[in-house]
Amino acid sequence: MSLKDRVAEATSGADDQEPQQPAADLAVNDTARQWLQRRQTxxxxxxxxxxxxxxFTAVALAAMEKLKDCTPASINTALLACARFGLEPDGRQAAIVxxxxxxxxxxxxxxxxxxxxxxxxxxxxxxxWIxxxxxxxxxxxxxxxxxFYHKPRVDLSEDERGPVILAYAFAWIDGRRSQVIILNRDQATKIRDKYSKAYKNAERKGTxxxxxxxDFDAMWAKSAVRRLVKVVPTSTELAELTQADDDLDDTQAAPPIIRGTVIARDDQPEHGERQAPAASWPKTAQPGTAAHGTDGSEAGEQQ
Incomplete structure (x- = not known):
């Protein structure tokens, strides 16, 4: 059978079939990889x-492997947050947990x-790290x-250099060095105990x-760098990232509100209960319509 005949056979009776859904809505049985590829734009x-x-797309695809048990709506929100800030979900700039x-x-x-x-x-x-x-x-x-002065012992391995005792961060601004932020383990622990609602919630529940x-060290490092944010020239983008981080800690795992973006708290369950994975992937705008949020709201509208 020729290609022309096979095409004709495959399309015969099409008028009797129900209209197909748009491609953007046909992801119910797709793999996570296919879902992302359809929506990469x-x-x-x-x-x-x-x-x-x-x-960015390649890094996002690699990150999808460990998210197969997560709700598609939350994957959508997390990836959009990474894209909004231009941060790769590689576990170094940002992570999707x-x-x-x-x-x-x-x-x-x-x-x-x-x-x-x-x-x-x-x-x-x-x-x-010192x-x-x-x-x-x-x-x-x-x-x-x-x-400030720091000279690592390059003649020793990390283990031979001893345990980490300090985290530090500084910036050079207009040719001049900023204040040096130094944070020891005890200070990081006090920051955790005083400010992290997520930590307190996990302690209370015993989880x-x-x-x-x-990952205490990662949070220790981020605490030091976040203190540096206060002494460097700021930007709207940096302020929004800090606020998003705070929102995330407040809700532990619920999608955060990102000020000035299309990300919103969609379908958040009451009383802190987590929903089971959704039965289908979330509807998305067609590529090229980034001015709209995942729920059709205009970008910048706070929910």
Whole structure:
């Protein structure tokens, strides 16, 4: 049978069939990879211009493997958050963390640094760990840059250098170095105990599954860099990321409100209960319509 005949046979009786749904709504039985591929333009439309779209899509595809048990609506929200800030979900700039069936956008300390770099006055940003046998000194009364000194023991392995005792961060702004932010483990613990509602909630429930429980060092590092945010030139984008991070901690795993973006708290269950995975993938706008949110609302509208 020729190709022409096979096509004719396959399309015969089409008039008697029910109209097909748009491609954007045919993802119920798709794999996560197929779902993302169908919507890659929808997400990449939200990316800042300097971010490579193909690379972002490749990193997002790799991240999808561990999200197969998460609700599609939460995956949609988390990926859109990454795209909105131009942060790759690679576990370094940002992570998409599965938590009780919900995919959760989690900015990492390198994500904060990436947004700092985008300010035209910021020349560079530095973060580091000081270990027990490293050479270092900090004298706040000395003028910059003589007030801080760190020389790692490159002749030793990390284990031989001893345990981490300090996290530090600073930036060079208009050719001058900023204040050095130094945070020890005890200070990080106090920040956790005082400010993290997610940690307190996990302790109270006995689940011990907050980010502070599962990766203390990552949260320690982010706490140091977040303090640096207060002494560098800020931007709307950086302020929004900080607010999104705070919203995430307030709700533990519910999709956060991202001020000035299309992300909203959709279908959040009451009393802190988590919903079971949805039966179908969420409807999305067609590629090229990034001005609309996942629920059809205009970008920038707060829910």
């Amino acid at each position: 929808y997400f990449t439309d939200a990316l800042p211009r300097h971010v490579d779209k193909a690379h 599965p938590y009780r069936g919900v995919a959760t956008f989690q900015p990492m300390y390198e994500g904060y640094i990436e947004l700092m770099y985008r300010h035209p006055r910021v020349d560079s940003v530095h973060f580091g 270990r027990g046998k490293d050479q270092w000194d900090y004298t706040p009364t000395e003028p910059s840059p003589r007030d 011990k599954d907050s980010a502070w429980h599962t």
